[in-house]
Amino acid sequence: MNHQIESLYLGELRTEATHLASQSKIITDAPTDNNGKGEAFSPTDLVCAALGSCMMTIMGIVAERDKINLQGVTWKTTKIMASNPRRIAEIQVHFYFPSNLHLESTYKQKLENAARTCPVALSLATEIKQEVFFHYI
Known part of the structure; x- marks a missing residue:
């Protein structure tokens, strides 16, 4: 499409x-x-924001299919730039899942796998380090 x-x-x-x-x-x-x-x-900010948003969207698709509501999940994205040439060197994404979700450990793994295989993650150059953290609070 x-x-x-x-x-x-x-x-x-x-x-x-x-x-x-x-x-x-x-x-x-x-x-x-x-x-x-x-x-x-900035354009590079949008790349980083796209990674976090895509990961959350894919987790949302998985969760909706399984009748689980992930509303209230938040995330923070950090962009680390390199120079010569100026480029994104690393993107860190921290997801925060509210404690009221009561997710089983096997389901957490399912969501984490879904996030790491989102289209944006798979489209970024392998030279861009992607650090993704999942916090269940």
């Missing part, structure tokens, strides 16, 4: 991308350490 995104350069290192099917828009800015204003997600 193909999806189209139409984009526009707004100047001053800012872009606007429109998801054509929904007309939803995303603005990006270059980060302040790379000559930008840093007033919005």
Whole structure:
């Protein structure tokens, strides 16, 4: 299935991308350490956010199929950049599952496996280290 995104350069290192099917828009800015204003997600921030969101989406698909509600799960994503060339070196994602979910250990493993095999995780270059942590609080 193909999806189209139409984009526009707004100047001053800012872009606007429109998801054509929904007309939803995303603005990006270059980060302040790379000559930008840093007033919005940078393109590399979006890559990292996409990894966490994709992992959660795939876990959600698995859970919904099994009639389990994962509402309330949160996550924090950390981007670690490298230089020469400037690139994403590592992405760390920490998922926090509320204690009221009462997940069995075998089901936790099922969710963790699903997350690690999401389309974004499988699409990123193998040189980008992906550190994923699951916290059951």
